[in-house]
Amino acid sequence: MRDDDHPKSGPSNPTRRTFLLTTGGTAATTVIAACVPALANSTAVQSGSGAASADRPNLEGAVPITLRINGKDHQLRVDPRTTLLDCLRETVALTGTKKGCDHGQCGACTVHVNGRRVNSCLSLALMHDGEEITTIEGLGAPDALHPMQAAFVATDGYQCGYCTSGQIMSAVALLKEPCGPDDAAVKELMSGNICRCGAYANIVAAIQQVRKHT
């Protein structure tokens, strides 16, 4: 008997086949959504941020900081030991920035601080009081992709999608950095961003595509 014919298979008892069909059909949508959250989600994030701050107990030793994230000021109280990555994901609820190694080795957590790329897992939120933070959520909109986001889609520059937001943030920052014209130069400057699926050739193609048109 095939999985599909199993009398117990169904929405409440998904078989391997129905699981794969469902996840496969939505994989691309999930990746794009992670990189360019729907406007509805953005609204939810903003209101969720306020709710989280209001509900959060006034922790002993917490310090007030203001982070300007994606063009909006966020007045927060954070434990001085909180990394920028954890602050973005858990306090501000911007989960497009990913935690991979949490040790500065994979680049999944890359964001821009005052226009320059940083590994947010290696930086304390407290160090960025008053600074301008840009995350993947602030890069483009669903109906107006950043050229780098569009290029990643066009060249299949993502596979599982986990590293994609960090790759794109790094790639956008690279456009403003000294970089030679050939692929080897791009690979060197992107060497801090690991892709476990090995989509490197497509990522380089996306970056070169954008560089040619800017």
Ligand code: FES
């Ligand atoms: S999670 Fe920050 S470099 Fe890997």
